[in-house]
Amino acid sequence: MSGAILVLEDGRTFRGESYGAAGETFGEAVFNTGMTGYQETLTDPSYHRQVVVMTAPHIGNTGVNDEDPESRRIWVAGYVVRDPARRVSNWRATRSLDDELRGQGVVGISGIDTRALTRHLRERGAMRVGISSTETDPAALLDRVRASGEMAGSELASEVSTGEAYVVPAIGPKRLTVAALDLGIKSMTPHRLAERGVEVHVLPATATLEEITAVNPDGLFYSNGPGDPAATTHQVEVLQGALAEGIPYFGICFGNQLFGRALGFGTYKLKYGHRGINQPVLDRTTGKTEVTAHNHGFAVDAPLDGSTTTPYGEASVSHVCLNDDVVEGLELRDGSGRLKGFSVQYHPEAAAGPHDAAYLFDRFVELLGGFETGASAPSSTTEPVVEVRGAQATSLETTTDGKDA
Numbered sequence: 001m002s003g004a005i006l007v008l009e010d011g012r013t014f015r016g017e018s019y020g021a022a023g024e025t026f027g028e029a030v031f032n033t034g035m036t037g038y039q040e041t042l043t044d045p046s047y048h049r050q051v052v053v054m055t056a057p058h059i060g061n062t063g064v065n066d067e068d069p070e071s072r073r074i075w076v077a078g079y080v081v082r083d084p085a086r087r088v089s090n091w092r093a094t095r096s097l098d099d100e101l102r103g104q105g106v107v108g109i110s111g112i113d114t115r116a117l118t119r120h121l122r123e124r125g126a127m128r129v130g131i132s133s134t135e136t137d138p139a140a141l142l143d144r145v146r147a148s149g150e151m152a153g154s155e156l157a158s159e160v161s162t163g164e165a166y167v168v169p170a171i172g173p174k175r176l177t178v179a180a181l182d183l184g185i186k187s188m189t190p191h192r193l194a195e196r197g198v199e200v201h202v203l204p205a206t207a208t209l210e211e212i213t214a215v216n217p218d219g220l221f222y223s224n225g226p227g228d229p230a231a232t233t234h235q236v237e238v239l240q241g242a243l244a245e246g247i248p249y250f251g252i253c254f255g256n257q258l259f260g261r262a263l264g265f266g267t268y269k270l271k272y273g274h275r276g277i278n279q280p281v282l283d284r285t286t287g288k289t290e291v292t293a294h295n296h297g298f299a300v301d302a303p304l305d306g307s308t309t310t311p312y313g314e315a316s317v318s319h320v321c322l323n324d325d326v327v328e329g330l331e332l333r334d335g336s337g338r339l340k341g342f343s344v345q346y347h348p349e350a351a352a353g354p355h356d357a358a359y360l361f362d363r364f365v366e367l368l369g370g371f372e373t374g375a376s377a378p379s380s381t382t383e384p385v386v387e388v389r390g391a392q393a394t395s396l397e398t399t400t401d402g403k404d405a
């Protein structure tokens with residue numbers, strides 16, 4: 001094993017071992033508290049240009065499989081773990097996480113006191129970081145950290161988006177067509193729509209309103225994505241055009257922030273963000289609390305109470321994080337109270353779970369009139385308790401049999 005160093009923008013230095021690819025990398029240091037789902041985290045395009053610190057101390061136990069990636073590659077700029085699994089143990093695994101990181105050229109560091117590092121980021125806020133297995137002098141690395149790019153002000157969606165439009169066909173009878181703007185979309189999102197009878201036309205981040213309406217969509221969807229929403233202007237203008245034309249809208253995460261901006265609200269950078277899979281959120285429209293998956297460093301600045309008159313209708317905050325009162329959802333209604341569009345700051349597609357928020361896809365299909373023909377919304381109780389993509393869908397029975405991870 002060879003040594004490596006991690007240097008934060010404020011000069012704090014950690015020493016560990018090289019993990020994954022050897023070399024040097026820079027990004028914004030953020031921490032993720034998920035105990036499961038590291039493959040989904042690594043392949044989430046929203047982590048582009050971020051160095052992710054895992055608070056779960058043991059990472060890599062179930063290796064890497066070909067079913068769980070959320071996109072075509074790993075996007076994190078660097079990976080920080082405490083204690084990598086020395087042995088891979090899962091029936092779906094085809095390789096180790098260490099091999100996968102190395103194969104994709106992702107620089108990581110292990111043997112780090114991730115609790116101390118996380119507490120530091122929580123106290124001081126997310127900041128730039130460098131990891132290097134080639135530099136031994138922290139002061140020299142610190143200079144390069146301070147010269148590296150900032151997250152605030154960065155437009156990054158265009159760096160991760162698909163170059164070409166493609167179609168995800170409806171699973172079963174087709175009920176609806178949705179145009180989905182890929183700002184860093186995760187594969188589970190079109191899948192969640194497709195399994196509700198939606199044909200999803202995934203369009204590049206640069207798509208114009210004309211290209212969207214050419215698909216003749218029943219609704220418009222904006223995905224999650226990396227970067228600062230305040231630096232992402234083209235998509236806000238396109239969304240304003242779509243809202244003016246009365247096209248129903250649903251947005252997730254970045255799609256919530258851009259909806260907020262389209263409605264005239266501001267966005268701001270959180271001190272250290274929300275990244276994990278157990279964040280409690282209140283749906284104010286039903287009074288129910290759900291446990292949700294998050295990955296956001298920015299948030300919408302909208303009044304928690306009352307509604308705001310916008311050129312497109314009345315906008316209000318529909319969801320709030322119970323940990324810190326951060327805006328977690330918005331909705332837009334017309335003068336007679338009819339829903340025109342909505343969005344959430346978290347991840348109802350939640351590939352690694354939890355699935356509490358799956359109802360939001362039903363809400364979108366309902367908004368588009370997809371259940372009008374007598375078909376009823378699939379109840380969330382029909383969602384499998386444990387879900388494994390690919391050929392080997394697993395149910396609760398196999399879990400209790402101990403056959404699943």
Ligand SMILES: NC(=O)CC[C@H](N)C(=O)O
Nearest residue numbers: 046224225253254297298
């Ligand atoms: N997952 C996302 O869509 C993240 C949105 C935005 N880049 C943020 O960090 O807040």
